[in-house]
Amino acid sequence: MRMTASGGSWVVGASSSGGEGRGEGFGLANLPMGAWSGEGRGARLGVRIGDSILDLHRCVESGVLARLDGRIQDALAKSVLNDFLGLGQGAWSATRSELQRLLSASCGDLRDAPVAKDALLPAWGITMRLPCEIGDYTDFYASIHHATNVGSMFRPTNPLMPNWKHLPVGYHGRASTVVASGAAVRRPMGQTVQADDGPPSLTACRLLDYELELGAIVGGQANDIGQRVSVAEAAGRIFGHVLLNDWSARDLQKWEYQPLGPFTAKNFMTSISPWIVTADALAPYRVPVPPRGDGDPQPLDYLRWDGDFLLDVRFEVAISSASMRERGMPEMVVSRSRGTDLWWSMNQMLAHHTVSGCRMRPGDLIGSGTISGAGEDERGCLLELTWRGTKPITLPDGTERKFLQDGDEVIVRGSAVRDGLPRLSFGECRGFVLPVA
Numbered sequence: 001m002r003m004t005a006s007g008g009s010w011v012v013g014a015s016s017s018g019g020e021g022r023g024e025g026f027g028l029a030n031l032p033m034g035a036w037s038g039e040g041r042g043a044r045l046g047v048r049i050g051d052s053i054l055d056l057h058r059c060v061e062s063g064v065l066a067r068l069d070g071r072i073q074d075a076l077a078k079s080v081l082n083d084f085l086g087l088g089q090g091a092w093s094a095t096r097s098e099l100q101r102l103l104s105a106s107c108g109d110l111r112d113a114p115v116a117k118d119a120l121l122p123a124w125g126i127t128m129r130l131p132c133e134i135g136d137y138t139d140f141y142a143s144i145h146h147a148t149n150v151g152s153m154f155r156p157t158n159p160l161m162p163n164w165k166h167l168p169v170g171y172h173g174r175a176s177t178v179v180a181s182g183a184a185v186r187r188p189m190g191q192t193v194q195a196d197d198g199p200p201s202l203t204a205c206r207l208l209d210y211e212l213e214l215g216a217i218v219g220g221q222a223n224d225i226g227q228r229v230s231v232a233e234a235a236g237r238i239f240g241h242v243l244l245n246d247w248s249a250r251d252l253q254k255w256e257y258q259p260l261g262p263f264t265a266k267n268f269m270t271s272i273s274p275w276i277v278t279a280d281a282l283a284p285y286r287v288p289v290p291p292r293g294d295g296d297p298q299p300l301d302y303l304r305w306d307g308d309f310l311l312d313v314r315f316e317v318a319i320s321s322a323s324m325r326e327r328g329m330p331e332m333v334v335s336r337s338r339g340t341d342l343w344w345s346m347n348q349m350l351a352h353h354t355v356s357g358c359r360m361r362p363g364d365l366i367g368s369g370t371i372s373g374a375g376e377d378e379r380g381c382l383l384e385l386t387w388r389g390t391k392p393i394t395l396p397d398g399t400e401r402k403f404l405q406d407g408d409e410v411i412v413r414g415s416a417v418r419d420g421l422p423r424l425s426f427g428e429c430r431g432f433v434l435p436v437a
Contacts, residue, residue: 133363
């Protein structure tokens with residue numbers, strides 16, 4: 001049951017066609033899932049609908065979800081999504097269809113039930129949590145514009161490494177420092193060098209940056225060690241997507257990244273948006289992966305699938321300085337890009353991740369890498385946007401930014417957009433920079 005723009009809900013602020021309220025983009029066509037606590041209730045699962053959160057624990061407890069299989073109900077009564085993620089695509093789709101039925105304007109099964117007032121809470125008075133326990137986190141480098149821009153800064157005559165167009169380049173991140181939107185990021189310490197031939201010293205990061213990314217939450221039954229996942233199978237293993245900010249310490253990264261890639265420059269924090277927009281909801285926003293251009297190598301067979309796709313998600317990044325907030329100034333949007341700017345699809349990333357037989361478990365997180373477009377205002381990090389700090393941006397308070405300063409807040413937003421379809425909001429991924437400890 002896929003709701004289109006013509007579908008409506010009885011929940012306030014949940015018009016599928018959008019609107020002006022804060023719930024716009026969270027209609028029946030969306031129904032993202034997450035974990036939350038508050039209003040005297042411990043950690044539990046919920047669904048975002050308009051201006052409200054539907055308490056899934058209360059729904060299970062009251063019997064409103066009795067049409068669903070018992071295993072699904074048990075999983076929805078947990079505090080994180082991992083058990084539900086492990087049930088696979090059939091359970092995900094069945095749950096989505098039943099929630100759409102219960103929340104549609106034509107159905108009174110939930111609306112008229114005594115539990116309705118208790119099961120729906122305002123979305124603004126609660127605390128959002130990580131939606132699942134993230135066992136492993138891998139970050140890729142899949143945007144050709146980003147890879148070309150960064151490569152040209154350091155290797156002007158050879159911006160892309162020889163392997164880049166043949167495989168999705170990635171590295172293993174730290175699941176232990178993945179946090180939900182709103183958590184403050186502490187400026188990290190690390191080894192840096194002041195000059196190329198100078199000795200290293202332990203200092204506070206001077207070149208703190210954000211990276212706009214799309215994250216994928218893995219679900220389904222874990223593959224056995226040694227078992228590969230095809231590109232087509234990968235599409236059924238991805239439960240949904242989140243916004244992701246891969247905070248980066250560029251001066252630490254410059255000194256440490258050779259020969260094994262970034263380490264402390266990336267391990268101190270990664271932020272994700274709390275609502276997982278499901279793959280089912282995003283299905284109408286798929287765009288076929290474009291054919292490779294003349295002169296570009298074709299992917300090896302294990303990275304090919306005629307049904308492969310990118311997602312038409314529109315992103316924006318905004319910055320708000322402490323001075324701007326003190327003076328009541330709105331944040332400044334500094335860049336915009338799209339999910340269709342990726343060279344490698346999420347399905348290809350997952351397939352390549354498992355080609356060696358790596359096990360992927362429910363709750364694992366994959367990051368796309370910084371998503372940048374071709375234009376100068378479509379660059380997904382300050383390293384690109386200010387071109388290594390040589391072209392600083394000016395904020396509305398008159399201050400310049402080459403990289404992030406203490407007190408800055410970074411806001412990442414995203415929405416799936418397509419003509420004739422409702423806008424699906426991902427919400428926001430926020431992070432506030434604190435001084436070094």
